[in-house]
Amino acid sequence: MNHSQFKAFINQIPKLDPMQKQLAITSLNQQDNPILNRLTKENIRYSKCIHCDSNRIKKHGKSNGRQRFYCNQCSKSFVCTRGTAFFYQHKPEHWQVYLELMLKRETIRACAEKIGVSSVTAFNWRHRYMQATEHTFEVRLEGIIEADETYFRESQKGNKKLNRPARKRGSKASIRGINNKDWVAVLTAMDRNHHEYDHVLQQVNGTEINKYLGDKIIDESILCSDGQAAYNKICQEHHLHHVVLKNDQIHNELFHIQNINSYQSHLKQWMLQMHGVASKNLPKYLGWFRMLAWHKYQSFSDDFLTKREKLFEFKLLKVQQHNF
Numbered sequence: 001m002n003h004s005q006f007k008a009f010i011n012q013i014p015k016l017d018p019m020q021k022q023l024a025i026t027s028l029n030q031q032d033n034p035i036l037n038r039l040t041k042e043n044i045r046y047s048k049c050i051h052c053d054s055n056r057i058k059k060h061g062k063s064n065g066r067q068r069f070y071c072n073q074c075s076k077s078f079v080c081t082r083g084t085a086f087f088y089q090h091k092p093e094h095w096q097v098y099l100e101l102m103l104k105r106e107t108i109r110a111c112a113e114k115i116g117v118s119s120v121t122a123f124n125w126r127h128r129y130m131q132a133t134e135h136t137f138e139v140r141l142e143g144i145i146e147a148d149e150t151y152f153r154e155s156q157k158g159n160k161k162l163n164r165p166a167r168k169r170g171s172k173a174s175i176r177g178i179n180n181k182d183w184v185a186v187l188t189a190m191d192r193n194h195h196e197y198d199h200v201l202q203q204v205n206g207t208e209i210n211k212y213l214g215d216k217i218i219d220e221s222i223l224c225s226d227g228q229a230a231y232n233k234i235c236q237e238h239h240l241h242h243v244v245l246k247n248d249q250i251h252n253e254l255f256h257i258q259n260i261n262s263y264q265s266h267l268k269q270w271m272l273q274m275h276g277v278a279s280k281n282l283p284k285y286l287g288w289f290r291m292l293a294w295h296k297y298q299s300f301s302d303d304f305l306t307k308r309e310k311l312f313e314f315k316l317l318k319v320q321q322h323n324f
């Protein structure tokens with residue numbers, strides 16, 4: 001568009017009715033939407049039909065600002081948000097800002113106010129994004145692996161019916177331990193490359209630990225733990241060398257469980273800021289924390305935040321599309 005054409009275009013703006021103005025604004029915002037642009041690029045790069053896996057896909061116009069693709073193999077079409085946390089989500093112009101606010105640990109109410117949506121919408125968006133991270137894990141753990149369990153107070157927040165008598169606010173839970181209904185056990189593990197893994201356990205026993213952690217570790221690695229007998233099974237089945245340590249014991253500079261203890265400590269502090277997480281939502285929050293902790297969870301400079309945003313966006317989009 002040359003200068004005179006652009007001037008003519010600008011002169012037309014006052015003639016638009018309110019609805020047309022709104023559509024024009026939405027359209028302009030969507031032209032430069034980083035998430036939609038990224039989703040379009042990812043679809044082109046991986047070039048796979050979401051219905052039949054064929055690579056015979058081509059661009060096929062836009063639908064509501066989202067790039068549409070058409071598959072020559074199965075004759076079906078799909079939009080670039082299909083299969084991601086952004087599918088069927090309105091207000092794409094706010095997505096990026098919302099993710100940034102989440103990374104800055106803003107409350108749901110603050111997020112809602114800043115982008116002009118209701119608290120219910122802000123809550124739903126948060127849970128959409130968190131759910132996308134729930135099954136997001138890095139490559140398998142290898143080398144020296146530290147593992148330990150941690151416990152969170154059981155919470156039926158948000159459930160319409162409690163399966164136990166209601167607790168008084170501030171009441172004390174009984175001492176935590178195996179099979180205790182007041183606490184939810186979470187298995188956490190990480191290797192020295194800061195690949196983290198965690199999973200909510202129904203019971204702390206060898207079968208559960210082997211079932212969840214067994215697939216996530218490379219055989220013949222070294223497992224450092226506090227000596228809980230429940231780790232024996234996984235060590236036998238996966239030929240792990242088991243180094244048993246107590247919390248304050250530093251066997252030597254190489255074998256310890258300080259990293260996983262530090263991770264758990266940050267996780268607990270972060271959970272406290274969430275003001276009570278329902279047990280049913282715990283896996284989503286664990287996933288979100290893993291995302292935040294991808295690099296060092298303590299650092300929070302602007303530059304660092306930018307890096308994490310990119311990483312988060314990458315994981316969120318990639319994982320959803322290809323179901324890693």
Ligand SMILES: [Zn+2]
Nearest residue numbers: 049052071074
């Ligand atoms: Zn297809």
